Every structure is written in structure tokens, then in C-alpha cells.
Amino acid sequence: MSTLTQPILLAPLAALSIKIDSENPDHHLWNNHGTWWIHYTVHQSDYTKRRVRVSLETRNLREARSRRNSILTHLETEGVKTF
Numbered sequence: 001m002s003t004l005t006q007p008i009l010l011a012p013l014a015a016l017s018i019k020i021d022s023e024n025p026d027h028h029l030w031n032n033h034g035t036w037w038i039h040y041t042v043h044q045s046d047y048t049k050r051r052v053r054v055s056l057e058t059r060n061l062r063e064a065r066s067r068r069n070s071i072l073t074h075l076e077t078e079g080v081k082t083f
Contacts, residue, residue, distance in 0.1 A: 036064030
């Protein structure tokens, strides 16, 4: 008996929406009472969107930028998982 396998193409669960503003090095960052946070939007496969906000747990802007860059790079590389 032969088994026929075909690749299944799945639609992405979600798409990350990141806009890079070269004139604003703090894009996607905001300071909430001294602590830096990252915020970005995820467009989900059901045509809804979800705003994500995560504390970067630092008061240092340089460290916040570095953590933001790491998070966004990870999301672009690994993809966005939705719940």
C-alpha cells in the first residue's frame, strides 16, 4: 500500500505589524511612570487585531531600546503565536 503525502499550506496564525521610523529611535517604546514598555500590533487570521504591551522592566532608555530590538527580532524570526 502506498501512502501519498502532500504538503499542507497553512495560513499564518497572525502577522506582526512593525513600522520602522528612522527619525524616531524610540518607536514602539513608551515610558510609563519611569519604566519603559514596548507596544506593537498583531493582525490575526480572523481579521481582528490585538495590541500587545509588555514591560521591558528597565528605567534605562538605552537598555529599553536594546530589549525592544531583541523582542522584535525574535518575533520576526520565530513568528507570532496567538492564544
